[in-house]
Amino acid sequence: MKKIHLIVFTAFPFFFFAQSIKGLHIPDSLKNKSYQYIEEAYNKVFQVDNDKAELFANYILLKGKKENNKDIIFDGYYNIARVKNLKNENGHPYADSLIAASKNVKNYDYPAKSHIIKGILFNNEGRYKEALDEYTIAINHNRTENKEQFFYINKLIAILKTATEEYEEALPLFLKYYEYENDKVKAGNADAKNYIASIFSLANIYTKCKDYKKSTEFADLGLVECKKYNNYSNYSYLLMIKGISLFYLKDLPASYKILQEVEKGLVNNKDYTNLGVLYYYLGKIKHAAHSENEAIEFFKKADSISFMFKTFEPVKRDGYEFLIDYYKKKGDLKNQLKYINNLIYSDSVITINRKNLSKEILKKYDTPLLMKEKVSVIEKLNNQKTWLIAALLFISLLFIFIIRKNRKKIKEYEKQAKVLSEKPLMASVPQKETKIESIAPVIHAETASERKEKAPKSDLSTHPKFKILIEKIEQFEKSKSFLTKNITLDSLSKDFDTNRDYLSKLVNEVKGKNFSQYLNELRINYIVEELKSNEKIRKHTIAAIADDIGYNNAESFTNAFKKITGTLPSYYIKALH
Incomplete structure (x- = not known):
């Protein structure tokens, strides 16, 4: 009966509560349900239907407040902030409330867990230094006996290293996390959610390391384990990794079929960041298959999502290059100019969000060339509106700023290179x-x-x-x-x-x-x-x-x-x- 109640509650949440979170109240049918019951419902739909997950998280928070149970209140704040993060919404108020509420608590999970979720939010926003600061605080608060939390924090640091493109350093951290979860499985103490998440992390990092065979191997393992444990939180993401890996392994038909399957899950989750990446790869597949018009439509979808939901990812950059070249060949100056502007804006956002990255991305359309082409297009469009002139002025000022900054760096490189070149040759055993x-x-x-x-x-x-x-x-x-x-x-x-x-x-x-x-x-x-x-x-x-x-x-x-x-x-x- 408990399982039946849970299925009905998961499938038809709107029969049980109002849609407005602000006016949310726990219905009579659930008042006597345990916290574990509602938490299980939350975990069942997390990353599968994040709107439902957010409603369950709010239920947990309200239940904690009604019962004056601090532990449940803490988990309520944590779960809301967590699901807000996946929906690219502001979860900071909940994380901040959690930090304040658990500040002087010394239990098994808190206050370390409150700083964990704050770090996750910062990481998602590209604020990597702040994220690392929060993870460091969490490590300091972590209790010795809470190994689960310790390994989870190390996994988060690995995710941080992935974001800053330190893939080789992230890989061993993900491997340790997987080994820890796998050992629990062997001991008959499996945590299905975390175990499958550890497999996903490995599949993802192997993709970043360009080991696509390994990536596919772990993605397949994860998909099998999802079915085995009836836990589908990471199912769509494992499929997406497999589809991307197969693209790089040149299996275009299989890659396209798998990525098309993923689309529905990402839309349902409102995961627009990954949806934009998905459309980009579908465009890449069609481009590789010489279906240019279909490729362009997917690249346009990726661009539309970027601007609608403010999700600009470096991986999608050459999609703009395809769009610019496509409309240039067609002589469509308006669309050519549109995607030049969109690319410049995308670059500026990525630069701001990732200002602490040391890597220098080599680009076909670097800023000077984009500026030159933009000016050329504008000259051909004689009847430009005033906003275009204003936009050009803004970009020009931005360009001057970037050039000055780059010149300073170049001078430093040249000066140091000169000093290095003028040093005498060393002896075989240097003195x-x-x-x-x-x-x-x-x-x-x-x-x-x-x-x-x-x-x-x-x-x-x-x-x-x-x-x-x-x-x-x-x-x-x-x-x-x-x-x-x-x-x-x-x-x-x-x-x-x-x-x-x-x-x-x-x-x-x-x-x-x-x-x-x-x-x-x-x-x-x-x-x-x-x-x-x-x-x-x-x-x-x-x-x-x-x-x-x-x-x-x-x-x-x-x-x-x-x-x-x-x-x-x-x-x-x-x-x-």
Whole structure:
């Protein structure tokens, strides 16, 4: 009977309560129902029908207030803020009320949980620093015995790293969260919702890492588990990930069919952010299949959703490029100008929302080219209205501001590149006075006498394998093995026949940095000297140079070079000519 009541209550909520949340009251038929019963109803429709989920969340809050039960009140505020976040609505008032109400509480979940939801709201708005601050507070409030919450916070930090495009750093955090939830399944203590969410997180991060086979594998696993546990909260999103992965795996028919299935679920959830991304990918599929007119209609839908619901995503950017090129070829100047304006505005919003990202996105239509094309289109349209002139003036001022800002950055890069290029070549075993001051010190093997002078920070030196490992590290540097691709702490520890944690600790204490920093500095210091001494290498592309010294792509090489030297490879090469 309980199941029947729950099904009826979930399917026909409007029979039980008024549609207005403001005038919401708990009906007689539910007054004697337990909090767990209503919470179960909420979880049943969360991410499946978020309007219903919001109504149930309000029920929970009202029930808590009527019963004067703080724990239920807390969960009511949390659940409302959570569902508001998914609907791209303002959940901050509920999160703030929760923080205030649970401030001096010291129970199993709160006040840590109140800062968790505040961080989630900030993350959704692109306010990553504020999100990280809230997660840090949550970690500090987390009770030792609440492992569930601890792993959840780490998952949220991984989501934050995903938003800031630190995909390789996010992956191990998502893996740990999945392993934790999977262990609970094996122990017969499965939390279906969190377990499936952990699978979704892995499928998603593998997509970001461009490992589409892995992504598809975990998406399929998640879809099976949704049916197994009768929990469909993540079903549409797992389908969407699978469809996107199949697009990149060149299976266009299967990708298109799956993504079409997803549309209804996203519309029902009012998840317009992902709906815009969905239309973008449907456009990409049609474009790849040479169905240009159908592709354009999907790109227009993605644009319409962006402006209607203020959801501007970097991934959709080249959809505007297709639209601009399409109308340019057709000689439709009005639509060409419209989508140039829309692209410029989209870029400005993304720049503001993601101002703390260090990555520089390479774009076909960068701002100067867009401005030039925009002016050209406007000149051809002789009868422009006053608002177009005003818009051009605004964009021009914005353009001047961006140019000035970019010039300042370019000057800094050029100055640093010049300093770096004027430093003398280093000897094979660099001396202290010849190290490049503008970058981190060149890593070199320490001599036995140097190691004696440098007292170890712990008892590592007493370990019987200490001397052997030091010699292996010296050989690793001398043989330039660090230029090999896909070196990790795990792979190197296996090569050295040692424990991963021990090798990590040794690198930290002997080299004074973590393994990733150590490897990057070896490679960057090497290429700085090679570029200086070898004119042929300077003629290679940045991508080729990156590949030569062990990086998987030009972007990760450029980021490492900039972080260590304070300039970009291109400016350094230019300074050497």
